[in-house]
Amino acid sequence: MAQVLDGQAMAARITQDVREQVDLWVRNGKSVPGLAVVLVGSDPASEVYVRRKITACRKAGIRSIEHRLDSGTQEAELLDLIDRLNADSHVDGILVQLPLPPAIDATRVLDRIRPDKDVDGFHPVNVGRLSSGTGGLIPCTPLGIMTLLDSVVDDYRGKNAVVIGKSNIVGKPVAMLLLEREATVTVTHIETLNLSEITRQADIVVAAAGAPHLVRGYWIRPGAIVIDVGITRVTDEGGQTRLVGDCATAELDHALAVTPVPGGVGPMTIASLLSNTLRAAQLRDDG
Numbered sequence: 001m002a003q004v005l006d007g008q009a010m011a012a013r014i015t016q017d018v019r020e021q022v023d024l025w026v027r028n029g030k031s032v033p034g035l036a037v038v039l040v041g042s043d044p045a046s047e048v049y050v051r052r053k054i055t056a057c058r059k060a061g062i063r064s065i066e067h068r069l070d071s072g073t074q075e076a077e078l079l080d081l082i083d084r085l086n087a088d089s090h091v092d093g094i095l096v097q098l099p100l101p102p103a104i105d106a107t108r109v110l111d112r113i114r115p116d117k118d119v120d121g122f123h124p125v126n127v128g129r130l131s132s133g134t135g136g137l138i139p140c141t142p143l144g145i146m147t148l149l150d151s152v153v154d155d156y157r158g159k160n161a162v163v164i165g166k167s168n169i170v171g172k173p174v175a176m177l178l179l180e181r182e183a184t185v186t187v188t189h190i191e192t193l194n195l196s197e198i199t200r201q202a203d204i205v206v207a208a209a210g211a212p213h214l215v216r217g218y219w220i221r222p223g224a225i226v227i228d229v230g231i232t233r234v235t236d237e238g239g240q241t242r243l244v245g246d247c248a249t250a251e252l253d254h255a256l257a258v259t260p261v262p263g264g265v266g267p268m269t270i271a272s273l274l275s276n277t278l279r280a281a282q283l284r285d286d287g
């Protein structure tokens with residue numbers, strides 16, 4: 001049986017650890033770290049994620065400030081809010097939940113966030129820092145993935161890592177982090193030919209294509225580690241909704257380790273947001 005990497009349990013430990021560091025920070029006379037969460041519109045999945053983020057902040061002793069704007073909000077209004085949050089010394093981290101309504105240019109909005117408050121790591125300065133290996137804030141899902149991987153891999157050198165998906169939020173940054181640890185990294189995507197032949201060479205597979213059960217048992221060699229980043233909401237015959245990952249996990253008994261969906265990468269994304277918020281507070285304190 002493959003080891004199931006319990007993201008829920010690992011996230012709970014990280015949350016506790018952040019809480020202890022926050023307490024220490026406050027005992028040293030610093031102000032409680034604050035995270036501003038901006039939600040535009042009422043996408044049901046975004047509502048769920050934002051709720052989870054705010055609950056996690058409470059558990060970690062981080063102050064969260066929720067800003068809800070209606071779906072008709074103008075881009076200029078949102079940019080104004082970001083400017084105010086950028087200037088507010090009680091705000092250490094700013095998170096603008098994606099997706100934004102189509103009338104708003106998401107790139108313009110994300111580029112407006114001060115890089116040292118960009119706890120999502122989406123600002124071009126942080127993207128550049130990640131690709132040159134020079135610090136910066138690391139996007140939450142990739143950071144969570146690496147924490148999961150680090151629990152079962154101690155040396156990435158000589159390992160083949162295959163990333164499925166080339167998004168700016170997961171595929172590209174996780175490829176950079178794997179490269180930084182000196183894995184041999186192959187980034188594949190929807191146009192890649194013979195994908196299963198490529199994944200069959202992998203010691204580590206990160207599936208972030210958003211394609212339910214794309215990765216089948218025969219795609220994975222015995223002893224490989226499989227990280228499932230997919231979270232597709234499907235409605236079954238009974239009208240019940242459930243989450244489906246990118247991997248047919250039931251076919252992966254021969255893997256060394258797999259992450260479940262739900263309870264794998266998702267909770268780790270949220271735990272990483274807490275670490276990033278604390279880090280942002282500490283980075284700004286250092287000037």
Ligand SMILES: Nc1nc(=O)c2c([nH]1)NC[C@@H]1CN(c3ccc(C(=O)N[C@@H](CCC(=O)O)C(=O)O)cc3)C=[N+]21
Nearest residue numbers: 048049052096097098099120140262263264266267269
């Ligand atoms: N600015 C921004 N930053 C993000 O980090 C960001 C975003 N926008 N937009 C959407 C994606 C997606 N994302 C998830 C977070 C937690 C779970 C999570 O906790 N998932 C649970 C299940 C949650 C459920 O029941 O739906 C799990 O996998 O166990 C999933 C997905 C963050 N994202």
